[in-house]
Amino acid sequence: SQKIEQNSEALNIQEGKTATLTCNYTNYSPAYLQWYRQDPGRGPVFLLLIRENEKEKRKERLKVTFDTTLKQSLFHITASQPADSATYLCALANQAGTALIFGKGTTLSVSS
Amino acid sequence: SAVISQKPSRDICQRGTSLTIQCQVDSQVTMMFWYRQQPGQSLTLIATANQGSEATYESGFVIDKFPISRPNLTFSTLTVSNMSPEDSSIYLCSVRKGDRGYNEQFFGPGTRLTVL
Numbered sequence: 139s140q141k142i143e144q145n146s147e148a149l150n151i152q153e154g155k156t157a158t159l160t161c162n163y164t165n166y167s168p169a170y171l172q173w174y175r176q177d178p179g180r181g182p183v184f185l186l187l188i189r190e191n192e193k194e195k196r197k198e199r200l201k202v203t204f205d206t207t208l209k210q211s212l213f214h215i216t217a218s219q220p221a222d223s224a225t226y227l228c229a230l231a232n233q234a235g236t237a238l239i240f241g242k243g244t245t246l247s248v249s250s
Numbered sequence: 251s252a253v254i255s256q257k258p259s260r261d262i263c264q265r266g267t268s269l270t271i272q273c274q275v276d277s278q279v280t281m282m283f284w285y286r287q288q289p290g291q292s293l294t295l296i297a298t299a300n301q302g303s304e305a306t307y308e309s310g311f312v313i314d315k316f317p318i319s320r321p322n323l324t325f326s327t328l329t330v331s332n333m334s335p336e337d338s339s340i341y342l343c344s345v346r347k348g349d350r351g352y353n354e355q356f357f358g359p360g361t362r363l364t365v366l
Binding site: 169170172179180181182183184187189227231232234236237238239240241242243 | 254281283291292293295298306308342344352354355356357358359360
């Protein structure tokens with residue numbers, strides 16, 4: 139069955155450093171992958187989408203890569219700030235292609 | 251974008267009872283979904299709410315336990331029936347404006363349910 143793994147439950151970094159989060163998937167051939175941010179007590183918020191034919195996508199301090207051979211996406215936050223502290227979720231379409239299935243998430247803590 | 255509200259925001263219920271959660275969107279949307287997020291876990295898709303027809307349930311979820319209604323393009327309800335402590339979770343409504351899977355999904359704030 140489809141499986142999404144975000145292999146770090148928690149990541150602690152210093153302000154100003156680059157945070158790199160990993161998303162691996164198996165039994166999938168996704169046409170796209172999405173990243174969301176979730177703050178405590180709130181629903182997830184969309185950040186970026188990357189398609190299978192795009193190797194890299196950027197938005198301000200965020201960068202996402204998508205390697206369909208490795209079945210992996212990397213999510214980078216450069217010049218990280220304490221306000222970036224949150225849980226980041228990787229998401230792919232379900233088998234029907236109608237809804238998103240989410241990874242467990244990586245909780246990022248940025249200390250000043 | 252889409253602004254989603256859910257009612258109630260939280261509730262504490264007794265075992266064996268049922269709770270209906272409402273989801274209201276500020277604009278018409280094509281797709282509506284219900285997710286569950288148990289403590290320390292990621293979001294699990296319960297079902298896709300279809301307007302005018304029965305919801306489409308994911309493996310492990312059944313209509314008798316989680317009946318869903320979607321009378322129009324801006325509103326849906328999820329009922330958690332015959333509750334047990336294992337149903338304690340956050341239930342999230344999510345919508346998508348397009349019918350394409352690559353469109354982003356928007357989420358409500360969630361309903362935090364505790365079953366005693």
